[in-house]
Amino acid sequence: MIRVFLGTALTGAFVLGLGLIALAAGGSRSLNAYLTLSTLLFAIGMFGFLARRNAISMLMSIELMLNAVNLSIIAFASFAADNNAAFRAEGSVIALMVMGVAAGEATVGLSIIMAIYRNKKTPLVDEYDAMSQ
């Protein structure tokens, strides 16, 4: 019981501590906070893509990176100069396009992983070494 409380408290403190990065970057009314969040999410995704062994983990990291870019597009559109409504709408349109392409990428990537898994019987990318033998 005490472990559950302690774990919840520690997780909450961790989440709040990470959230305070966004506050330190300017809070919800500044462009810099959104761009900082986007940078951090992109870096997390890049680390996952380079470091994970599982092919599906690498695909999830790519999705994180695509979402980070989408966040920066939305942030730039949201802080348009002179309350420019057309510019703002085009930012949302570009974000929707990125989402559609990401959905196609996930479909094809996962089916490629399934095809490789059927031959190799493993989802770990460092065991795909047929070319080096």
Added chain:
Amino acid sequence: MEIGSTIPFTSIPWDDALFVLLAGTMLASGLAVVTMRDIIRCGLAMMVCFAALAGIYVMAGAPLVAAAQVLVYIGAISVLVLFAIMLTQTKAAPSRLVFQTQAAPAAAAAVILTVVVLLAIGSTTWGGGTERGNTDTVALAKALFADWILPFEVLGILLLAAVIGGVFLAKRERGGPTDPQR
């Protein structure tokens, strides 16, 4: 009952408090996606990360993109990823090493990228407005279905090609490249 713009008895605005919570949830679950050992939990953490990001889209004034995020990412892509995880999971996989040998250089590269981009963001004066605004959905529809109609149609063809290609690649064909009995 009137709700003020700040949390009662403090001077913290509601939107900043919500932003801190959403940002913290997004970053913490993003870290969980790339560091946790059990890959099913990674997939579930990815759903939490996308949900928090949808909340941040609402705060940035793009509610339609937030709705699309919930439908496309949480509803479709996450379920696809979870299905693929369950189809490819082996008994030995979770107990073995999670990271490749280049994990430390990858972490260093990620930290360097973060520092460089944050320095660039901090030293740039953005020419835009200083107040965030809401996206007008009618203006969005006019832009999507008038000015952007050709990219929209091309995206539809791309998705059709992706579906056909996905079925073709994952199909088990007798004597084909993915036939286990060959």
